[in-house]
Amino acid sequence: MPTMIEPDAAKPEGQRARGKAQKLQRIRDAARALFIEKGYDDTTTREIAHRAGVGLGTLFTYAADKRDLLFLIFNDELEAVAARAFAEPSNALFIDQLIAAFHEFYAFFAKQPHLARFMLRELTFYVAGVEARRFQRHREQIVVNLAEMVRRAKQQGGVDAGESDLVIGHAIFALYAAEIRRWLANDDSEPEIKQGLVTLRRTLNILITGLAPQHGRR
Amino acid sequence: MPTMIEPDAAKPEGQRARGKAQKLQRIRDAARALFIEKGYDDTTTREIAHRAGVGLGTLFTYAADKRDLLFLIFNDELEAVAARAFAEPSNALFIDQLIAAFHEFYAFFAKQPHLARFMLRELTFYVAGVEARRFQRHREQIVVNLAEMVRRAKQQGGVDAGESDLVIGHAIFALYAAEIRRWLANDDSEPEIKQGLVTLRRTLNILITGLAPQHGRR
């Protein structure tokens, strides 16, 4: 069956690009299924390649390394989560705004606590892969979003600090990151979102209220 | 030269224990030298075993895995640093007490920025090795020390927060951990301690002062 001039494809893409896209999707699906089924460490790259129906070497033309496969899977979802978290400005109390935003992340990570642990483990410090770098940019974007949230709260009078929005954003993110780690580290069972958010709220409240007495010195 | 009855050893230890102690020391020295010389990733366990004059398998009776070797080397020093950091109570301003304590850690990590990065990378989440667990206990101990510092500051009137000492200790540690990571992540050159502490101070000051306006609402 040769020279069958393009069935119905109106795409400007050649069949090369389509092949790549399909393979990428198969690799993504295979990796996701196996990572969830067997965990990150117990999944071998050979298995992923086999399940995706590609050669072992091919895997590494789509992802820089095994780590990158993990990010390849979750980056899209994670960006969607972030988009939802920082969607529209709110008039609620600043602390409630923060908790509402972070709630999205807690809910997302609670769905795959095991892999969440790995993502949070692997994100510390620089990595080589393209997707890993995307992950880190995404992280920085969250800080920027938090800074923007601080800026608005300042305007509305809910916040009045003598520091730049960005530095404050970093501080908020640091507390969130530490809390979510502690929340996920607890054990292998399904983590309790509500409980995690209560603890996070207490911690963030310290930052908002401050430690020093209102008028005291020393 | 047989039956030479113990040259001058007054130790109650048999020569077995002494042999073990010596080997452990040789392994420590070899690992430290190579890690510093070539970096963590570029050092192989074979090299370490060879340099230490032991078989490859022997290495893993002294450390659970390669990671554990890293902690095996630095745990002692790190505990000494912590002891110095939290030595005696001070009457200085709370923020100055904190900076003075963390200064010890910054100075220590600045000596081996490359390996420091690895330690901070590897410490996230549970690990198998004995030394790695010791490292985590050490981490928790710092939080406890910070909580104690908070308790004293409360008594002296420098701090007046509606939260438990331990929760506050965790928050302080979270901010410190995030800052020291950012400080070390910047590049491969020697990090500037002074600069790092300035940033840390700004961040911790936010926690102490708080974000909310003193009397305002909303």
Next chain:
DNA sequence: GGCTTATTCTGAACGTGTTCAGTTTTGCGC
């Protein structure tokens, strides 16, 4: 269609961390 070039794919081969069955050494009672 044929030819050439660029892209993509592939699995054998490599390097490395880790294990473990077998060997060597030590401690100890006689």
Next chain:
DNA sequence: GCGCAAAACTGAACACGTTCAGAATAAGCC
């Protein structure tokens, strides 16, 4: 000294992540 059980040691073997020289395939051109 002499056996003998326990402890410590060892390197060949294994499993896995990653690389790369060459094979296969698509694209472009006549």
